[in-house]
Amino acid sequence: MILARILPALSLTGALMTTWAAQAGIVYIPEGSAGSVLMVESETGQPIGRIAGVEAVHGLAGAPGTPYLVAGSFTEIDPESAAQTAKPEGVSQADHNAHHAKPAQAAMPTDKGLSLLTVLDAKTGDVVRRIGVPGAVHHTAVSPDGRWALATHPSGDGVSLIDLTTLDYAGFIATGPMPNYVSFSPDSSRAYVSNTGNGTLSELDLDRRILSRNLLAGEGPEHFALSRDGATAFVADAEAGTVLRLDIASGAETATYGFGAELHGLDLSDGEDTLFVAVKGADQVAAVELASGAVRLHALVPAPYHLTVADGSEALFVSSREASMVWAVDQVSLRVTAEIGIEGEGHQMVVLP
DSSP states (O other), rough: OOEEEOOOOOOHHHHHHHHHHHHHEEEEEEEEEEEEEEEEEEETEEEEEEEEOOTTEEEEEEEEOSSSEOOOOOOOOOGGGGGGSSSOOOOOOOHHHHHTTTOOOOSOOOOSOOOEEEEEETTTTOOOEEEEEESSSEEEEETTTTEEEEEEEEETTEEEEEEETEEEEEEEEESSSSSEEEEEESSSSEEEETHHHHHTTOOOOOOOEEEEEEEEOSSSSEEEEEEETEEEOOOOOTTTTTTEEEETTOOOEEEEEOOOOOOEEEEEEESSEEEEEEEEGGGGEEEETTTTEEEEEEEEEEEEEEEOOOOOOSEEEESSSSSEEEEEEEETTEEEEEEEEOOSSSOOOOOOO
């Protein structure tokens, strides 16, 4: 297969972006310090547009059928300046001020910093609303039913809950030290948060807005992937260089996959028979055949970082921690099929149909 070197596209109009979104799956790549999100066509790796105005974007999430993307900023801002952010075109000043109003003090902790979650129209890239949250955001998630969004706050030992039906801040849930990654259960009633600071995976009851239990998850869990039925979690104990397979119901560790070097992103194949892992410390991407435990490795230089599978296609997308690029990788051969030039650093990617 021919390796293509693809450079970023210029920003496109909302109408053209909508046309592309209707034709093919889109990979949304947050570009970190560049303050933007690159849109890439999932089948070809061809950049088709860029969303600007999302400062220090690290966490990015969406869900099929949900009209929004939720982008989290990894930088904190002056609370007094939160309401002075630029007003999007076509929005009245009164509506803009309301959208940037401070959340109710009863809902949001007052002893933490302030950062912004940006709610984007997934098809046009337009800013729909910016919501103040208590501290820098690492990762985000959107529930399968499209009702909720969650954002982790590593310095705040908890997560923010956002109601996507009203676009309002819905509360703060304490988890554990250094919450890192977050994902929802298939029925959207629960969520799971990895706590790097104490080696646990927290289960949250969203109806009660509480932490319901903790599962032991190695020494320093970071990224994880849930099976579609919500019964199994694959958790990267990143610095230990291992992935733990956890049974959600019992909390038992049912398998361990060792890679001997620091890990970062991971994801399951569309058929859930293969686990893909970015072995950052060894400049490799790995594929674990879950039925047999067999591991395939392929070099990926430098420093493979975030990783996401494009469901329904033969590709997975992997960013580099040390270079401004994202690789499109064939899931079978693990060979690079395209190198996509980006701005800044590629963080939590999301693929939507």
